[in-house]
Amino acid sequence: MSDCLVVGGGIIGLSLAYELSRRGMAVTLVEQGEWGGQASSAAAGMLAPLKEFTAPGPMLDMGVASLRLYPQWAQTLEEFTAGDVQVSLEGLLTVALNEEEQEQLQTKYHWQKEKGYAVHWLTGKELTEVEPMLTDNAQAAIYSPREGHINNRLLLRALVTACRLQGVKLLSGCVVSGIAVKAGKVIGVESSMGPLRAEQTVITSGAWAGIMLEMLNVSVPVRPVRGQIAAVSSVGIPLRTVIFGTSGYITPKKDGKIVIGATEDESGFQREVTMAGLASILNGVMPYVPALHTAAFLEAWGGLRPATADGKPLLGPIPGWSGLSIAGGHFRNGILLSPITAKWMADYLEQGSTEHLEPFLPSRFISE
Numbered sequence: 112m113s114d115c116l117v118v119g120g121g122i123i124g125l126s127l128a129y130e131l132s133r134r135g136m137a138v139t140l141v142e143q144g145e146w147g148g149q150a151s152s153a154a155a156g157m158l159a160p161l162k163e164f165t166a167p168g169p170m171l172d173m174g175v176a177s178l179r180l181y182p183q184w185a186q187t188l189e190e191f192t193a194g195d196v197q198v199s200l201e202g203l204l205t206v207a208l209n210e211e212e213q214e215q216l217q218t219k220y221h222w223q224k225e226k227g228y229a230v231h232w233l234t235g236k237e238l239t240e241v242e243p244m245l246t247d248n249a250q251a252a253i254y255s256p257r258e259g260h261i262n263n264r265l266l267l268r269a270l271v272t273a274c275r276l277q278g279v280k281l282l283s284g285c286v287v288s289g290i291a292v293k294a295g296k297v298i299g300v301e302s303s304m305g306p307l308r309a310e311q312t313v314i315t316s317g318a319w320a321g322i323m324l325e326m327l328n329v330s331v332p333v334r335p336v337r338g339q340i341a342a343v344s345s346v347g348i349p350l351r352t353v354i355f356g357t358s359g360y361i362t363p364k365k366d367g368k369i370v371i372g373a374t375e376d377e378s379g380f381q382r383e384v385t386m387a388g389l390a391s392i393l394n395g396v397m398p399y400v401p402a403l404h405t406a407a408f409l410e411a412w413g414g415l416r417p418a419t420a421d422g423k424p425l426l427g428p429i430p431g432w433s434g435l436s437i438a439g440g441h442f443r444n445g446i447l448l449s450p451i452t453a454k455w456m457a458d459y460l461e462q463g464s465t466e467h468l469e470p471f472l473p474s475r476f477i478s479e
């Protein structure tokens with residue numbers, strides 16, 4: 112019997128299992144397919160709270176707190192696993208191509224500046240000095256020099272190795288088919304590898320979290336939102352920064368690829384790439400960097416973001432079911448939010464502390 116059973120081996124489950132095991136807990140992590148094989152490996156790996164969260168509030172605070180943890184989190188993982196997760200916090204531009212976009216961006220810039228965030232308003236020569244590959248049509252941009260990206264596939268690999276080294280019981284190819292209850296308490300799950308028992312069970316099954324909780328007739332508003340995304344070769348396109356526009360983003364990775372994306376479309380649990388999806392990605396990014404017209408196309412793929420009804424993750428206990436909690440619904444930012452999620456959820460599972468979880472508690476959707 113484990114102290115903690117974590118159900119779902121994406122970035123959230125792996126990060127949580129790693130953190131709990133570092134705190135001395137006996138952890139079992141279960142994944143139905145391959146480690147990180149769903150949304151977590153599909154992601155672009157951007158670490159960009161100031162770009163992603165459009166207003167002050169708990170999401171921005173959480174994102175900024177998680178970004179602060181990243182350098183240490185990545186370095187510790189690299190040292191522990193002798194791997195490289197290719198973290199790069201070397202700057203991000205959010206670009207306006209016309210007057211209307213410029214006005215909207217300026218409003219955002221002003222409140223971010225007032226709140227003391229590291230952002231700069233760039234126009235003209237200053238802008239092309241930061242990113243010479245940017246189109247001449249760029250009117251202005253917010254430059255946030257401390258945001259960036261990570262190679263999320265290498266991060267996933269490092270987390271699997273770290274969990275293994277920490278003694279986490281890793282069960283891949285193990286499908287959870289039921290939640291086991293005894294005297295009103297959740298005592299583990301039923302799975303394709305037999306019964307698994309634990310003091311605490313945590314659902315980290317991404318877009319499938321709603322299906323998982325339906326096994327107890329508990330309804331949580333988590334749905335899959337497909338992201339279609341692609342990669343081109345960086346040969347001849349020496350980009351320095353991540354570029355965000357209203358119709359797409361361009362992420363120059365350290366492995367010779369430029370990741371471009373992404374759609375947000377709802378098609379149930381289908382994650383294939385459609386012609387329309389691919390066309391919208393390509394048309395969305397080329398206006399920002401004209402050199403992309405001649406880039407060598409490498410690949411395209413899709414993934415299912417776990418979205419909640421109010422756009423905030425679900426973190427903490429499931430009301431009415433002792434021994435059961437959830438960490439999910441991270442939508443567009445699960446890679447960014449994984450270190451802080453692991454920390455806050457481990458604080459809850461280890462000490463019962465919900466200090467930071469208040470805005471994200473499942474009780475906002477579920478009553479006992």
Ligand SMILES: Cc1cc2nc3c(=O)[nH]c(=O)nc-3n(C[C@H](O)[C@H](O)[C@H](O)COP(=O)(O)OP(=O)(O)OC[C@H]3O[C@@H](n4cnc5c(N)ncnc54)[C@H](O)[C@@H]3O)c2cc1C
Nearest residue numbers: 119121123143151155156157287317338414444445446447
């Ligand atoms: C195209 C795209 C681009 C993105 N870009 C970024 C980005 O730049 N930055 C960022 O921070 N985030 C990004 N995201 C979002 C990020 O990928 C997600 O928020 C994050 O991966 C969610 O992690 P997760 O572990 O909750 O879910 P998943 O990675 O989906 O993991 C859940 C796991 O649970 C398993 N599971 C489900 N049911 C069962 C069962 N019955 N039994 C056992 N296992 C089960 C699944 O197989 C899956 O592996 C992007 C997402 C997409 C799709």
